[in-house]
Amino acid sequence: MSSSSILAEKTDQAVAELRDAELDGWLTFARETHNLGEPCLPLVLGEGFVWPGMVLLTATGRKIAITETHDADNVRAHGVHEVYPYESSLQSAFHEVLDEVEPKRLGLNYSKANPTADGLSLGLYEQLREYIDASDHRIELVSAAPIVESVRGRKSETETERIQGAVDTAHGILREVQTEWRPEWTEAETAAFVHERVADLGLVTSWDAETCPAVTAGVEGEYGHAKPGDVTIPPGEVMRIDFGVIREEYASDMQRVYYHQPAGETEIPDGLRSDFDDARDAIRAGFDALEPGVQGYEVDAAAREYLTERGWPEYQHGLGHQVGRYVHDGGTYLGPQWDRYGDAPYGEVREGEVYTLELGIQTDYGSISLEEMVQVTADGARFMTEQQTDPWVLDAN
Known part of the structure; x- marks a missing residue:
């Protein structure tokens, strides 16, 4: 143990x-x-x-x-x-x-x-x-x-180091997807590549391998923690991967968005960039609200309001959960005041806790769903992941 x-x-x-x-x-x-x-x-x-x-x-x-x-x-x-x-x-x-x-x-x-x-x-x-x-x-x-x-919830120095190791490892594998991807890959084949890399490192996924990674390819892909299927990413659409690994007994959890750039295209379309920026900046609004002493629902509300003010429907889940020995590690939840979450959104955020910040929007390009990992500091929070600022381009040219 x-x-x-x-x-x-x-x-x-x-x-x-x-x-x-x-x-x-x-x-x-x-x-x-x-x-x-x-x-x-x-x-x-x-x-x-x-x-x-x-x-x-x-x-x-x-x-x-x-x-x-x-x-x-x-x-x-x-x-x-x-x-x-x-x-x-x-x-x-x-x-x-x-x-x-x-x-x-x-x-x-x-x-x-x-x-x-x-x-x-x-x-x-x-x-x-x-x-x-x-x-x-x-x-x-x-x-x-x-x-x-x-x-x-309040992670020790050793725990923080181990979580950071799990974060960095998962991030590296997701970057490898970008460089090794092939246009003919289905969701299932993309997941198989990820599983091979996890096995090569002697690790396990943060949750059940059948749905970790969760892969949503294009507009036709199934969103959520569905099993990866036989859908490929059409040119001009996006793929989202939800993934994490357990390293030295501690978990990571993040989502990244990839763009299948059509032949001859050299710039990300303005519409995709605008949609992506809305999702990214909503997460940033939640990040800016995260500090010791606030209640979980207040952090969720900051991100939720940012999106709805830009005309997007509310996402049907909470903004973030704690991560530690388990990928869903209990305690205060960064979620709305819905009955299904019980008292968890009313808990106070504490220094040292590690959270995800995650939300998604369904667009004409497919699911833009982002997830970062952050740790609460004495006066705010810090990113443990390298925040994704743009879609990662899959270049098949």
Whole structure:
């Protein structure tokens, strides 16, 4: 899972958050994690559990792992936790820890809105209640979602470096498409070229390979995360690719627009340039609104209003999501105040978070859909991608 350096960074970050959250500790309880993944374990343990286990981070700075004896050595190897191994009874080891820590209020991994903060199963929650009821302690149990969102969202220096590596790799592959493309390539053949390059590098795509990359060729291409088909790009139309890779456990996600320039044409048509500029500048409007403390829907509104004021219909999705260990990494969402997004658009943007900024318009040239990756800074944001300023020309002459 996680390297020891990231594990130390993230657990230190969690302890600092706990001190401000009026929680005595953050408890992660999981089991058989190769079957039932717990999204927080890479942040707090760095390993999976075979048998039931717990991680307790406390506001006083303790980092405690309660593991079955066969899991214990892997956890110790990171040099981050106090390890309490057990053989026959997790409950007994847990009671020993409770007697030492004496917590009154613990945060647990459950959330109505954020899947990356909702790893605790109902069965384990009931088991935990039984363990506590059998102890000498009375503990208030609350959602740890605010802690999870901050720790997961605010990227450490090492995490930022890894995401940048994934961004640069994906960007390089998308540039190779421009130089290697052939006019006879279908969407599926374009995707196959991308998959070959990913495999050559020993990497995997950021989401399911059947739709990563998503390729939309020309006016007839199917928009969204559809599987690439047998459509080619007619001269004078555009192709859009949505793609990312996972490198050193961290993801990237970007979209680029290519133009199939007809024979004899030397300039991008004015109509295409105008349409492209509208999409690009709408993303820039969202970028300019992105800073610590704003709510997600405010950033989306800036880009949405820019487009609609120029006569384009509203795009039917949010402007951006967080990226980290997952390509959709939970937390605050840069989206409209629609029921389908729950509370996520009302979250506050934090320094260190990494977001996509993405939107598309359907034009006479095909889908112009752009996506950049940015990181929030102390007073605004910075591009992690090299922002696309013009369509990338596919020259078949």
